[in-house]
Amino acid sequence: MWRLAIFVSFCCAAFAQHVPRPCADFPIKATDGKSIRISKYHGKVVMIVMMKTDCPPCHQMLETVSQWQNEWQSRGFQVLAFAVDDDPANALPYAERYRFPFPVAHLRSDAVIKLADLNKTARPVVPYIMFVDWKGDVRFQYAGNDPVLSQGVQAIRGIADGLLRQAADKSGPQLKQ
Numbered sequence: 001m002w003r004l005a006i007f008v009s010f011c012c013a014a015f016a017q018h019v020p021r022p023c024a025d026f027p028i029k030a031t032d033g034k035s036i037r038i039s040k041y042h043g044k045v046v047m048i049v050m051m052k053t054d055c056p057p058c059h060q061m062l063e064t065v066s067q068w069q070n071e072w073q074s075r076g077f078q079v080l081a082f083a084v085d086d087d088p089a090n091a092l093p094y095a096e097r098y099r100f101p102f103p104v105a106h107l108r109s110d111a112v113i114k115l116a117d118l119n120k121t122a123r124p125v126v127p128y129i130m131f132v133d134w135k136g137d138v139r140f141q142y143a144g145n146d147p148v149l150s151q152g153v154q155a156i157r158g159i160a161d162g163l164l165r166q167a168a169d170k171s172g173p174q175l176k177q
Contacts, residue, residue, distance in 0.1 A: 020137045020173055023130075024115050028082070030105040031095040036080065042136050044076040045163045050084050050112060050128040053094040057144065058127040062100060064153050068160060069101045075164050076134065082107035082115075084126065116141060131159060134167035 023046075025039040038046060047065060051058030062081055069079045079102040083091040088106040095104035113120055116130065117138070125144035133139045140159055142148050148155050166172040 018117055019141060020133075020139050021117060023132045023136050023138045024117070025136075026111070026114070028105045028107060028111070030103045031092045032103070034103075036103050036105055038080070038132060039136060041078045041080075041132070043134055043167075044078045045134055045160065045167050046132040047077070047079045047160060048082065048115070048130040048132065049079065050082045050107065050116070050124070050130075051126050052085050053083050053090045054085075055126055059098075061127045061129070061153070062098070066100050066102070068157065072160070072164060073101075076167055077160065077164060078102065081105070082112075084109070084112055084128075129156065131163055133163055133172055134170075135172070137173075139163060139172070 023038050025037055027035045027037055030036050038048075047068075049058070049061055049065060051062065065079045068077065079100075081100060081102060081104045083094060083104065083106045085091065085106065088108075091104060091106040107115070112118070112124070112128075113122065116122075116124065116128065118124060127144050127149075128142070129149070130141040131139050142156075148159075163172075
């Protein structure tokens with residue numbers, strides 16, 4: 001079992017983007033017409049789920065994190081869902097149909113690249129998950145084909161819970177300014 005854990009850790013390090021790093025911050029128009037800025041959630045642990053509206057694993061992830069949003073909101077947890085569909089018109093009916101307890105927005109491909117700090121030619125597999133800590137730094141991010149996501153939602157839940165504990169203790173890695 002420990003060999004599997006070491007292998008998964010190695011794979012995550014090999015595929016990870018530059019983390020930790022300050023989270024990109026720019027206005028994103030949500031389906032309710034309001035503008036979202038990730039910096040608005042400074043002081044909270046933010047889980048960003050980039051998804052496609054016709055992706056069953058993405059929808060399952062959003063259903064799961066809806067429960068976490070309700071369960072952990074009082075601890076400072078915030079989910080943001082960004083549809084990365086080619087057609088931005090897909091996000092509004094999707095959000096209206098499922099009424100998630102968190103903001104849903106459409107994100108253009110150039111904004112995905114900026115937010116996730118990806119190569120301009122990257123085509124990330126969804127769901128694409130990012131965690132921003134209470135200080136506004138991206139601490140973890142995983143594409144849909146990452147070994148961490150293949151472990152199931154318990155692995156992701158553990159990461160979220162760990163970041164919430166660090167936020168409560170005001171601990172965690174410090175970035176050089």
